[in-house]
Amino acid sequence: MKPDSNKAAPFTRYQILLITLLALLQFTVILDFMVLSPLGDILMKSLNIKPAGFGWVVSSYAFSAGASGLLAAGFADKFDRKKMLLFFYTGFIIGTLACALANSFVALMAARIFTGLFGGVIGAISLAVVTDVFEINQRGRVMGIVQMGFAASQVLGIPIGLYFANLWGWHAPFLMIVGLAVLIGIVIIVKMKPVNKHLVLQEDKNAFLHLWHTIENKDYRIGFTATAFLSIGGFMLMPFGSAYLINNIHITQQQLPTIFLITGLSSIVVMPYLGKLSDKYDKFYLFTAGSLLAIAMILVYCNMPPVPLWQVIVINVIMFMGIMGRMIPSTALATAVPEMRDRGAFMSINSSLQQMAGGIAAVCAGLIVSQPHKSAPLKNYDILGWVVTAAILLCLYFVYRVSQMVKNKASYPINLSMNENYDNLDDVVR
Template sequence: MNSTKPTKAPKPSFTGYEVFVIAILAFLQFTVILDFMVMSPLGAMLMPQLKISPSQFGWAVSVYAFSACVSGMLAAGFADKFDRKKLLIFFYIGFLIGTALCAIANTYHFLLAARIVTGLFGGVIGSVGMAIITDLFTIERRGRVMGFVQMAFGVSQVLGLPIGLVLANHFGWHAPFWMIAGVGLIPGIIIALYMKPVTAHLKLQHDRNPFEHLGKTVANPNYLLAFLTTTLLATGGFMLMPFGSAFSIHNLGLTQEDLPVLYGVSGLFSFVFGPLAGFLSDKVGKYKVFVTGTVLTMIVVAIYTNLGVTPLATVIAINVMMFAGIMARMVSSTALISAIPQPNDRGAFMSINSSVQQLSGGLAAALAGMVISEGPGGKLQHYSTLGIIVMASMTGCMIMMYFINKQVGHKFGKQAIAPQPAKEMEEAFLIE
């Protein structure tokens, strides 16, 4: 008589604690991304109220990136020396203070100073979060994790930017920063109360001092290609984004009241594009998804930067397609680059990589401010020139990412990076 063994139920992709970590890091990323992105749609309001030029506004955006670059480099040597949870809380508190300073700024120079403070702390948060993700999740699942965390980008578009713009339209441009500072307290408190320490990397440290650790990480030839690739990756977004709202109003013919609809509808699709890009990255290959997203983004950029007065529905459709390409690039490239560092270098690598990203992004924003000029009626000129520069950088990224992909494939063909055991973390995660 034949007997059949009962089949075991398949293990869930993520444990309960892992889901918590993904959700809380995504929530935290939402506040940081929103703080940075809100400057772009406020541009059309800030420039006339503070009586500043496009070049000055470009600097108001880029100083955040420059200060984030400096703090990232300074923090890199210490990033693997402490519990990542404590580092996350420390820099997040500073970020909230900087955002509150932006909310009370009343002059251009005060705003510049406030953006510098915000960047000093906010710029490191992303790298610490990335190090935590790389510690806790294997490369086979990391695409999906990145996809969910990058949904913060979509949430900021759907909820954050429209609400922030409505508040700005009714109460002034300071209001969105008050909103971010208030909402930002929630993930900070939850992390402090419920996230367990992330300390497995401390057992792997051999460098005696932070400066030695920083020097070895910077000098590692296996990491240089990733840093160079990140430089080009940052160029595209930082060049077009700061002047997106001004271009939409003065060139495309939209109104200030149209912007919440544009950002909200476009961001809504990011809820789908983020997880889909993560799933496809793990399923069909991260480099394939990156190339597909890059080609799509280049096509849309070529169309978008050459538009004249355009109906709102058409602008929304073009932005949706652009977000599809951007999310595919963001998720797949982040997952690939996260696989480059060794476990004992992850914190330093992520901090340096973040610094490189912020520096190149800041330079790109400043360069964009110098390329762009104001014509009659506030119309932006030479925006199509930025599109050409962005497409050139994306082409270079595809080539460099090809070699990153080969490096990751070679590495994981020989060894696997063991993350901190999820089971141990879940057992330690006790909510009274």
């Protein structure tokens, strides 16, 4: 891999605080979504949900998140990003509480739709904050830490959530998330500074015109497509992960927390290291290495016979190393695509398309996978592995185009006149 030429700047004390807050915020949002997978077998049996129906439970969040992302995109650069973050985080907390109180398939579906309307935009706003506050050669490390919310949800959130679910029912994990999110929201109100430099750069007075100008940008559309393909694999495999391990690999419900715990711990160790590599070396080369590793391990995972617990753990750990090796450099590349005045809209649309692509993937996975009865092995899970492999290869092509576009952008002459984006120095990469 080729090293980047620019030296990464150290973080200030406030930046460290902001990274911590964003990581904790991501932890709650990701856990709210991720906890459905380990609860999948319990929910399918408790509420008499078939695989296709559970695919809709997962995708309902994704589709509503995608719709809200598009609706919010035109307004994303019109307000202080802190205020936007707090508004949507409040809605997310209310929606998660509704999930905890749901007592039927229909009520759960409605609660997931409401939660998605707010939760789906939070990641986009967080990325816009990261891009405004941190330089490009800091963002790989920031992404490595913020994305640790994904690993932390496995290390702490999912095992604890499963423990609570085993004690008090599947409603308990959602109540746990609500309590933690309220505390995080209070800290954000008190400690986070306004993020509003982008407001002076706005040219489109109309929010929908701003949305259209963002969508019609050819370079932005390449970034959108790459992100959509990036999300397909995870959404296809994730919804039925616990049901597959329990019914096909003969892992017990009590062993699931151990798998998530060890996989998450390994991710916490690996992700900051991958973030440093992403800042030091060519991001596309790192993405390619992660993609190849992910393909190999996904094909192994989806074609496993019943194996001992330790083998399942080893395969999961290596597979997630490949997945994280894709997420971190691709996300860092995506933050370099939009100009500062378009970042909120770009990130909202990007998140929206990611969610909708994932929703379609979850629905398709539910149609591919079948289960004759509640305790029967899932059928056609191996087919999912091949479909995900094809999506990863397509994604590789589009991320390559994004990488080339970002490199070409770095070679543009910098114009610091009053009519240009005064944040250009931040946007120039390598």
